[in-house]
Amino acid sequence: MTACAIEAPADGDAAADPESGTLAITADGMYGARLAGTGEALFAERWTLGGPEPYAVPLPLGQPEEREAGVLPLTDGRVLIRRRVAERHTFSLLYPTGPATGELPLGAVTADDLVLLPPCPDGARAFALAPGPVSTGVWMVAGGPAGPELLATVPGHCSGGAWLDRAGRMLALDRGMPGGGPVKAVAVDLARGGEVTPLLQITESSNDRLLLADADSGLVLVRSDAPGRGDERLGWGVLGSLRPVRFPESLRLPDAVVTPFAVQPGQVLTPESCAVAVRIDGAGGSWAGVWRPADRRLHQLAPPRGWLAGAGVWDRAGVLQLPYADGEVACGVARAGCEETFGRKEDAAPGGHRAAGSATDSTQTEPAGGELSGAPRGPVMRKPVPLQQAPLTGRGARG
Template structure:
């Protein structure tokens, strides 16, 4: 359900169409991207309807061409939120089809010393949020840009933050990768109270970024250089068990990036299937892996796949969007694309030296119990 780089696809006539920033709504109902017709035409927003019998697209061109730097975000009601850079401000609007044209509702602007604004991934709550960075103050802000009566700042985080991963299904707990003192560490931001707490601190000197989280199972997929090189690892939200760096996700000459996790695996991270994009010398393919197994299953995506995009159903079906000359808008399903579970070595409790994670008070609600994965031994399962 994440955005992908610009990728050429094709429409029904076979002409090339470039699509960028393809993003799927949290409930899988809609998707949105920027599209450009063949021959270097104008960029325009495009909405995909994915939950119908036959997926279809709707172009949403405005009164003027879009800049390639604009961002779009699909909402569960079918509208598309767009962020545009206009001079020194960032304008936010809602787009929706109105017969032959495009309707637009202006939401407001973010400006005043803001150097960078990025839309955050779709939230299961249906709200839309963005993060901004003020270089002069060296602070990142998180904004509610749709879902309230007006644009509202929810939290402030010292330092420059990148990324953005939801830790729950309520739109309250957000993980960001914060750069500070020459290191990048993932932190958890409570958007209800504005609190910021450590999330990933594997070693003092490591760079620890969160790439994906599944709120149902508690699975976290991360990238860290704690083992001596950048590796993909996994942990469990709110657990004292160690971060592990499986050999199945260590592929020479290839970069693996997770893009979707199987929902509905309540408190069962070992059974949670993860889809990863693999980029290497031979091109791009798909790996399917879950922590309970010791190997990955390799798949070839459909012709015209929008790399790095897809979604899981709770019963283990991987759905991948694509566009090709024979099908300008389609979704292919891979049934049970999960390698069988194999026993994993038992995890050991981390050593007690240093600053181990502390349990949250018993009166706190479960969705607020974010514990740092700190000082954990580096498991190799």
């Protein structure tokens, strides 16, 4: 576990409040950004994660930021901030200039709602969704030649957002059409004027959302109610595979919600070996877990105290890094390999789930032969559509 130094704000304000916001991390794991501060005295904060000793740089301006402001890090070290001013959403780039903070205004977008998408894989651009009841705008809000640019208008109400390649061209969105009907994941080609093609359909009537995608291995994590058990399940598949989406019992906890947030990179064409970091939310709080398709078990981990829940990144050596900030350490990064814990083995994760660090400690193990779920227990349903029918096969979606 490595704690990192923090540079004090120029005005001597208190250190970051870990509850102010989670940390958005660039695709290469070099930088992070979040809203930090105490009470209403909020400011953007950049974390440098890729150096020999991680550290944080506060980026305060003349007045505090609103709590609804959004921030994204870029790989050149600048931080994009989105602010709402009446019906407009303004964008600026923040960067340190000695003891002060520099600000470069980029322009504004007029929209009722606007949501920043996850950091672009190229690290140089930033994108946002402006969802509406009939259509959704996809905006490039940083990295363009002349301020925010509308790249695509997608029919339907879109949410979510996952990048499918390393070039920042193919974007997966969860789309609901006007008039009702199931939510389906679609692929939006930003290099073809926002061309939209179906991406995931397990059954015609199921809600199928894509949560996370890995360009190296083709592994995708989805959430769907297709298994037919009255709730949405977490499943996995592979773009271009001949096999259907699978819904492991090991990813189903009775009193908690499991959400993936990071996939181990560098596992080219070996999706079943990829380690996936997940956030587990239960009545007792939030904690972490590690899962691999080939293992068919979920290792639950006691994260560091003050973990910015849902934030973290893998390195290519298979080490998971979780950022944290507590009352004693204002900026820290805990590191552990796939089979280690961030705390002692006897520590229990919130909600009574044991923090497991090895196969023998795992609390959720898939029964033998139980990985596939092409047919659910109970009434017979339509056979799931394999992921190889997604239109990305052969179009360079894996980067």
